[in-house]
Each structure stands twice: as C-alpha cells, then as structure tokens.
Amino acid sequence: xxxxxxxxxxxxxxxxMMLQDIQIQSNTLPKLENHNIGGYxxxxxxxxxxxxxxxxxxxxxxxxxxxxKAFNVDVHFKSKMPIQPLNLRVFLCFTNDVSAPVFRCQNHxxxxxxxxxxxxxxxxxxxxxxxxSVYCGTAQxxxxxxxxxxxxxxxxxxxxxxxxxxRQTLAFKFVCQNSCIGRKETSLVFCLEKAxxxxxxxxxxxxxxxxxPKRDRIxxxxxxxxxxxxxxxxxxxxxxxxxxxxxxxxxxxxxxSNDSRDSDNSxxxxxxxxxxxxxxxxxxxxxxxxxxxxxxxxxxKEAAAEVLRNPNQxxxxxxxxxxxxxxxxxxxxx
Amino acid sequence: xxxxxxxxxxxxxxxxMMLQDIQIQSNTLPKLENHNIGGYxxxxxxxxxxxxxxxxxxxxxxxxxxxxKAFNVDVHFKSKMPIQPLNLRVFLCFTNDVSAPVFRCQNHxxxxxxxxxxxxxxxxxxxxxxxxSVYCGTAQxxxxxxxxxxxxxxxxxxxxxxxxxxRQTLAFKFVCQNSCIGRKETSLVFCLEKAxxxxxxxxxxxxxxxxxPKRDRIxxxxxxxxxxxxxxxxxxxxxxxxxxxxxxxxxxxxxxSNDSRDSDNSxxxxxxxxxxxxxxxxxxxxxxxxxxxxxxxxxxKEAAAEVLRNPNQxxxxxxxxxxxxxxxxxxxxx
DNA sequence: TCAGAGGGCATGCCCAAGAG
DNA sequence: CTCTTGGGCATGCCCTCTGA
Numbered sequence: 001x002x003x004x005x006x007x008x009x010x011x012x013x014x015x016x017m018m019l020q021d022i023q024i025q026s027n028t029l030p031k032l033e034n035h036n037i038g039g040y041x042x043x044x045x046x047x048x049x050x051x052x053x054x055x056x057x058x059x060x061x062x063x064x065x066x067x068x069k070a071f072n073v074d075v076h077f078k079s080k081m082p083i084q085p086l087n088l089r090v091f092l093c094f095t096n097d098v099s100a101p102v103f104r105c106q107n108h109x110x111x112x113x114x115x116x117x118x119x120x121x122x123x124x125x126x127x128x129x130x131x132x133s134v135y136c137g138t139a140q141x142x143x144x145x146x147x148x149x150x151x152x153x154x155x156x157x158x159x160x161x162x163x164x165x166x167r168q169t170l171a172f173k174f175v176c177q178n179s180c181i182g183r184k185e186t187s188l189v190f191c192l193e194k195a196x197x198x199x200x201x202x203x204x205x206x207x208x209x210x211x212x213p214k215r216d217r218i219x220x221x222x223x224x225x226x227x228x229x230x231x232x233x234x235x236x237x238x239x240x241x242x243x244x245x246x247x248x249x250x251x252x253x254x255x256x257s258n259d260s261r262d263s264d265n266s267x268x269x270x271x272x273x274x275x276x277x278x279x280x281x282x283x284x285x286x287x288x289x290x291x292x293x294x295x296x297x298x299x300x301k302e303a304a305a306e307v308l309r310n311p312n313q314x315x316x317x318x319x320x321x322x323x324x325x326x327x328x329x330x331x332x333x334x
Numbered sequence: 335x336x337x338x339x340x341x342x343x344x345x346x347x348x349x350x351m352m353l354q355d356i357q358i359q360s361n362t363l364p365k366l367e368n369h370n371i372g373g374y375x376x377x378x379x380x381x382x383x384x385x386x387x388x389x390x391x392x393x394x395x396x397x398x399x400x401x402x403k404a405f406n407v408d409v410h411f412k413s414k415m416p417i418q419p420l421n422l423r424v425f426l427c428f429t430n431d432v433s434a435p436v437f438r439c440q441n442h443x444x445x446x447x448x449x450x451x452x453x454x455x456x457x458x459x460x461x462x463x464x465x466x467s468v469y470c471g472t473a474q475x476x477x478x479x480x481x482x483x484x485x486x487x488x489x490x491x492x493x494x495x496x497x498x499x500x501r502q503t504l505a506f507k508f509v510c511q512n513s514c515i516g517r518k519e520t521s522l523v524f525c526l527e528k529a530x531x532x533x534x535x536x537x538x539x540x541x542x543x544x545x546x547p548k549r550d551r552i553x554x555x556x557x558x559x560x561x562x563x564x565x566x567x568x569x570x571x572x573x574x575x576x577x578x579x580x581x582x583x584x585x586x587x588x589x590x591s592n593d594s595r596d597s598d599n600s601x602x603x604x605x606x607x608x609x610x611x612x613x614x615x616x617x618x619x620x621x622x623x624x625x626x627x628x629x630x631x632x633x634x635k636e637a638a639a640e641v642l643r644n645p646n647q648x649x650x651x652x653x654x655x656x657x658x659x660x661x662x663x664x665x666x667x668x
Numbered sequence: 669t670c671a672g673a674g675g676g677c678a679t680g681c682c683c684a685a686g687a688g
Numbered sequence: 689c690t691c692t693t694g695g696g697c698a699t700g701c702c703c704t705c706t707g708a
Contacts, residue, residue, distance in 0.1 A: 106444040179699060183681085211700050214673090219698090513679060517701085545680050549694090553678090 029098050030091070030144050031202075032187050038200020040086075041078040042192045043293075045328040046071070046205070047169065048321065057217050058320045059304035060224060062206035063188070064213030070129050070173040075154065076331040077192060077201065079164040086200075087193045090172065091137075091149035092126050095185040095206065099142050105180035112175070124148050125181075126188070129171035144189075145197060167331070174209045293330055363432050364425070364478050365536075366521050372534020374420075375412040376526045379662040380405070380539070381503065391551050392654045393638035394558060396540035397522070398547030404463050404507040409488065410665045411526060411535065413498040420534075421527045424506065425471075425483035426460050429519040429540065433476050439514035446509070458482050459515075460522070463505035478523075479531060501665070508543045 036042050046056040046063065049072075054065035065071055075088060092102045104112075104125050112122050120135035121127065128150045141147040154168055178186060185206065192201035210216050303320040370376050380390040380397065383406075388399035399405055409422060426436045438446075438459050446456050454469035455461065462484045475481040488502055512520060519540065526535035544550050637654040 106440040110440040177700085179680095183698075210698095216699080511680085513700095517678075544678095550679080 028143055030093055030147075030189050032093075032095065032098065032189070032204045034203050036201045038080075038192070038194075038198070039078075040080060040192060040201050041076070042201025042203060043076045043331060044190065044203050044205075045074040045076070045324060045331065047074050047328070048324075053213075055213050055217050057221055058324065060206060060217075060220055061204075062208060062217075062220070064208050064210065064217040065174065066211060066213060067174055067177050067209055070171045072169055072171050073190075074328060075166075075168050075170060075190070075192075077154075077166055079166055085195050086154045087195065088152045088154055088170065089136075089144070089149050089191040089193050089199075090126060090128070090152065091144070091147060091189055092174075092186050092207065093147070093189060095187045097184070101139060101142065101147060102181060102186065103139065104176045108176050108180060124150065125174055125176045126150055127173050127175055128152050129173065144191065144199070151193075165331070174207070177209045177211070178207075179210070289330070293327065362477055364427055364481075364523050366427075366429065366432065366523070366538050368537050370535045372414075372526070372528075372532070373412075374414060374526060374535050375410070376535025376537065377410045377665060378524065378537050378539075379408040379410070379658060379665065381408050381662075387547075389547050389551050391555055392658065394540060394551075394554055395538075396542060396551070396554070398542050398544065398551040399508065400545060400547060401508055401511050401543055404505045406503055406505050407524075408662060409500075409502050409504060409524070409526075411488075411500055413500055419529050420488045421529065422486045422488055422504065423470075423478070423483050423525040423527050423533075424460060424462070424486065425478070425481055425523055426508075426520050426541065427481070427523060429521045431518070435473060435476065435481060436515060436520065437473065438510045442510050442514060458484065459508055459510045460484055461507050461509055462486050463507065478525065478533070485527075499665070508541070511543045511545070512541075513544065 048054065048056050052071070053069040054063060054071045056063050063071060077086070094100050094102060102125055104123060109122065114122060123139065124135050125148075130152050132153050134151045135148070136151055137146055137148040139148070150172075152170060154166065172188075178184065186208070188205045188207045190203045190205075191199045193199050208216055208220075382388065382390050386405070387403040388397060388405045390397050397405060411420070428434050428436060436459055438457060443456065448456060457473065458469050459482075464486050466487050468485045469482070470485055471480055471482040473482070484506075486504060488500065506522075512518065520542070522539045522541045524537045524539075525533045527533050542550055542554075
C-alpha cells in the first residue's frame with residue numbers, strides 16, 4: 001500500500017468515526033418499525049378520497065393499490081430549533097426479508113423507455129409524484145442509504161405553522177405489482193431525515209400492489225378476523241385472560257413506539273352527554289396534544305377491530321375513516 | 335426515382351416472377367392446415383412415453399407441456415425421385431392471429447444470457463434439440479420464411495428404408511409459457527421443405543405450454559365434450575340428423591386434407607373373428623396403405639371421442655395411444 | 669352509451685400426502 | 689427419504705351488468 005493511500009485511509013477513518021452514529025442508522029438493514037427517535041413527532045395520515053383508486057386498511061395498516069395509480073400521504077412533524085431542512089426518504093422492501101433488494105420486473109422495465117436522464121428512476125419500483133424528488137441507491141445496496149430509495153425534500157417554508165407543526169401532502173405510485181416480484185409481501189418505509197442523513201423518525205406501511213385492491217383487502221381482513229376469532233376462542237377454552245391475549249395480538253400488529261410521547265393521562269377530563277337531537281356526544285379534554293392523539297389512536301384501533309368483525313358494513317368503515325380524519329385534524333392543532 | 339433504381343427494380347421483378355410459386359407459399363402468412371401438396375405423404379406421430387413430461391390430447395390434437403421440457407415427434411415422409419435433401423421448418427404462431435409474431439417474454443429473456451453465437455436462438459421461444467438446427471427469421475417477419483423459425487435438416491441417408499419411406503425422431507422444447515405471451519392460444523406448424531424452400535407438406539399441432547399440463551388437458555377435453563353433448567342435444571331437439579351434425583363437428587376439428595390420398599375403399603376386405611382365448615379380433619385388408627391408414631385414423635377418432643365421454647378411464651386413453659402406435663407402425667410398413 | 673363494479677375463470681405456485 | 693401427485697390458493701384478466 002502506497003503512502004498517500006495510507007494517508008487518505010487515515011483521514012477517512014477519522015471521518016467515519018465522526019459519522020459513526022449516522023452510519024449505524026443508515027448503513028444497516030432497515031427495520032420495519034415506527035419510531036420518533038429525534039423527537040419530531042413524525043407521523044402520517046393516509047388521505048383516502050372517496051373516488052380514489054386505492055384503499056387503506058386500518059386494521060392491517062396496509063395500502064391496496066393498482067399499479068400506476070397515485071396515492072396521497074399527509075406527513076406531519078414538529079419543527080425543532082434550530083430549524084433545518086428535512087428530507088423524507090421512502091423505499092420499498094420485502095416484509096419478510098428486509099435484506100433482499102426490490103427490483104422492477106424485466107417485462108415492465110422493457111416497456112419503460114430508457115432516456116437520457118431517467119436511468120435511476122426507471123429502475124425504481126416506487127415513484128414520487130412530487131417535484132425535486134431524487135432517486136438514490138444501487139441495485140446492490142442493502143442498507144437504508146445504499147438501496148434504491150426516493151428522497152423528497154420537505155418544504156419547511158411553505159407549510160410550517162406558527163406553532164412549529166409542519167404538514168405536507170405527498171403523492172407516490174408503483175410501477176410494478178407484487179406479482180411481478182415473486183408475490184412476496186412488501187412494506188413501504190418512510191424515514192424523516194436531517195440534511196446530513198441522520199434518521200430522526202420512521203413510519204412503516206404495508207403495501208400490496210395488485211389489480212383488485214378491494215377484493216384483496218377484504219380477503220386479507222377476513223383472514224385476520226378469523227385468526228383473531230380463533231385465538232380468542234382458544235384463549236377462552238383454555239383459561240380466563242382472553243382479553244389480555246387479544247390485546248397482545250393487537251399490540252403486535254402495531255409496532256409503534258414513540259419515545260417522546262407522554263403517557264400521563266391523569267389530568268384528562270372525560271365526558272359523555274346527550275345532545276338535544278338525541279345523539280350521543282363524547283368530550284375529552286387533555287392537557288397535552290399527545291394525549292389527545294393517543295386517545296384517537298385507541299378509538300381507531302377499536303374501530304378497526306369492529307370493521308374486521310363486520311367486513312361488509314360500509315358505515316363502520318366510514319366511521320374508521322372519519323376517525324383518521326380526526327387524527328389528521330388533531331395533528332394540525334396548534 | 336433514379337435510373338439505377340429503376341434497373342434494379344426491373345431485375346428484381348423478373349426474379350420475383352421466377353420465384354413466384356415459392357414466394358407465394360413461403361412469403362405469405364402461414365395457414366393452420368395440414369396438406370401434402372408435394373405428394374410426400376408427410377405425416378407425424380407424437381411419441382408420448384409413459385414417463386414423459388408432456389401429454390398429447392388426441393381429440394384436441396394438442397400438446398400440453400411444461401416449459402423447458404422436451405417432447406418427441408416422429409416425422410414420416412415418402413422419398414421421391416430424384417432424391418434430394420429435405421428440411422423441416424418449425425415455428426409457433428398464434429392460433430387466432432397468424433400474422434402476429436410470437437416473441438419470448440422479457441422476464442425469461444433476461445435470465446437467458448446472451449453469448450457470442452446464441453443471439454438468434456435466444457429470441458426463439460421454440461428450441462430444437464436436434465443437431466444442425468438453424469434459427470431463422472426476424473422479429474418483424476410475418477411470412478413463413480421471414481418469421482422466427484427453426485429449420486432442421488432431415489437426414490435422408492440414415493433412416494431411409496428400401497421402400498423409400500423415411501422416418502426420423504425429432505425433439506423440441508419451449509422456453510416460455512403461453513401465459514408469458516398474453517395467454518393466447520398457439521399452434522406449432524411443421525413444414526416439409528425442399529432445399530430451395532418450396533413447401534411440399536405441412537402439419538399443424540396445437541400447443542399449450544403451462545405448469546399443469548394434465549389439469550389443463552383434462553379441463554380442455556371436458557369442455558370440448560360438453561360442447562359436443564350440447565350440440566348433439568340441440569340437434570336432437572330440432573330435427574333428425576343429429577349424427578350428421580356430430581360428424582361435422584368432429585370433421586371441423588381435424589382439417590387434414592391429403593391430396594395424394596386414395597379414398598377408394600371398394601376393394602377392402604373386412605373380417606371380425608373370435609380367438610381361442612375368447613378375445614375379439616378385427617382383420618381388415620386393403621389394397622393400398624393409404625386405405626389402411628385411413629381406417630386407423632377413423633378408429634383413432636372414435637377412440638378420441640370415447641376418451642372424451644369418459645375422461646377418467648385411463649384404459650380408454652391407453653387404447654387411444656395404442657392406436658397411435660398402430661398408426662405409426664402402419665406408416666413404417668413398406 | 670360508456671365506465672366502473674362484481675363475478676367468474678385461467679393459471680402459476682405452494683403444500684400435504686402417498687409411492688418407490 | 690425423496691420425488692411425484694392432487695388439491696387448493698393467489699391473482700391477473702375478461703365478461704356482463706348496471707347506473708350515471
């Protein structure tokens with residue numbers, strides 16, 4: 001090894017040590033879990049319009065969507081001082097094998113003409129509809145920063161409110177189906193990143209790209225429901241704590257862990273009343289927004305379970321979607 | 335138009351006129367019918383071994399085969415004086431659209447590495463397992479001599495008998511499935527050609543390349559059977575000639591037309607007897623081989639219909655296959 | 669009249685059971 | 689114990705029907 005090579009190597013080792021924290025995050029394999037390590041209250045709401053070409057299953061936390069159809073996500077996060085630009089890195093990975101790269105199939109690649117400056121994008125199964133999106137990674141990459149991903153800059157200036165809460169709507173689409181890539185299950189990972197690459201928040205959504213989103217969603221939900229019923233039945237047969245089991249089952253579905261969340265509910269005020277029209281009204285008052293969000297989250301989970309129990313009742317589904325909108329509104333509160 | 339162009343055009347018109355007969359045959363779209371224009375008694379037998387990975391449906395004249403598995407055909411033809419080398423040109427085309435070219439799918443192409451001298455073969459969905467096979471045609475070609483095809487030289491010297499009957503076993507396989515090419519039905523066309531390209535005989539076999547040959551064959555045969563039953567029932571409801579209808583239906587399946595076949599049966603001697611073991615024996619005697627072949631053909635059709643009526647009885651299937659072997663032996667008679 | 673939805677089919681693929 | 693076979697599922701796609 002020549003001298004200058006040794007020198008460069010030493011320099012690079014120093015740099016590596018300095019960047020170690022970031023490297024550990026972004027050069028290791030992705031993990032399919034939600035977190036808010038940076039304390040940015042990173043969260044997202046799937047904005048399923050009535051006429052939209054895709055569906056979101058609340059109980060399964062899963063998008064069902066046709067190829068080449070766009071879906072919207074509302075990204076929320078709290079700005080922190082000093083204000084700095086943040087990016088959203090999004091990539092697809094196999095739910096049961098995060099180390100395997102996700103490629104487009106040759107058949108769809110071949111009908112996507114290669115032009116002067118679309119080489120990177122062309123290889124990406126995930127497409128961002130937002131301007132200024134950058135396609136990163138290589139076919140060999142396994143770590144978060146090396147694998148194929150789309151990085152979308154989040155415009156701080158445009159949508160930040162006085163309270164420091166930022167909200168932005170993004171749109172994505174897929175240009176292959178799950179059947180193209182061996183019918184393996186896939187998940188979409190959203191990483192909130194600082195400009196230096198540090199990951200300060202992560203959110204995961206399961207994805208199925210197929211030709212009959214509705215059919216497949218109903219199928220999956222029915223299956224999940226029968227599993228739940230079965231586990232409940234077994235638990236009841238064996239011994240008492242059926243409810244505990246059930247809760248555990250629900251918990252494992254949702255791996256959310258928000259490090260900056262305050263779980264203290266002691267100061268909450270709860271109230272149910274009857275309106276003059278005969279409707280029922282629930283009022284809750286919390287000292288902290290997080291508490292409110294947590295409550296709504298719980299309502300959503302319950303609604304999701306109800307949807308599962310009665311898959312054909314559209315009004316239950318509407319109820320769940322209303323709760324999602326409520327969550328969105330809550331996020332936007334100052 | 336410039337002068338030299340006019341000249342070249344004139345020359346080419348002359349050449350074209352001279353080659354017109356051949357051009358008409360080989361540069362027009364293929365037709366999915368059997369013929370023996372050249373009087374070579376061209377015919378073939380599908381030699382389905384007990385352990386073979388493919389199946390031949392007699393009533394449907396259709397091969398069911400897995401991708402990448404080879405099947406055998408025995409080619410028969412009568413040598414004519416003066417003896418000259420003949421070729422067998424084989425190609426696949428869409429049963430319902432003979433003008434459309436048949437390509438391999440990009441997915442399978444991409445796992446078939448391109449080497450120095452396999453470019454033509456790589457693009458061909460049909461592969462010949464025989465030595466000295468030549469891959470012809472272009473992706474744009476529509477006519478018989480221009481589209482993708484494999485030409486196999488028939489070795490006259492090796493297998494010709496004293497009587498002038500030539501028999502040769504060939505093997506082919508497919509490297510894509512029907513599902514790869516839009517799930518459209520396909521047919522395999524065998525053209526017996528003189529060295530100059532003149533087509534002197536043609537034989538067509540329907541092909542389905544799939545993962546479950548047995549299931550799909552049974553499915554297709556069941557469907558054909560129900561169609562026949564229905565048409566028979568309708569005919570019976572309407573008026574008398576049910577049998578005629580049925581025969582017509584069978585006829586339309588088999589488009590064979592042998593120009594050199596002698597249909598005169600007047601000199602045939604028919605005899606049925608009982609052996610000492612109690613078996614029944616049928617003896618037929620004909621002055622001409624063609625007559626014998628024709629009789630066997632009729633028995634095959636009847637057996638095929640019986641297979642259709644009782645799809646699960648393997649002995650009927652064996653019976654049909656025995657008849658096929660009989661046909662093969664008859665072909666080999668001096 | 670046309671597009672979206674629902675039902676049904678076609679077909680690759682996986683898994684359990686049986687045979688050599 | 690491994691290979692084959694049958695059954696069943698997953699999923700793209702087509703056809704028909706109905707509502708705007």
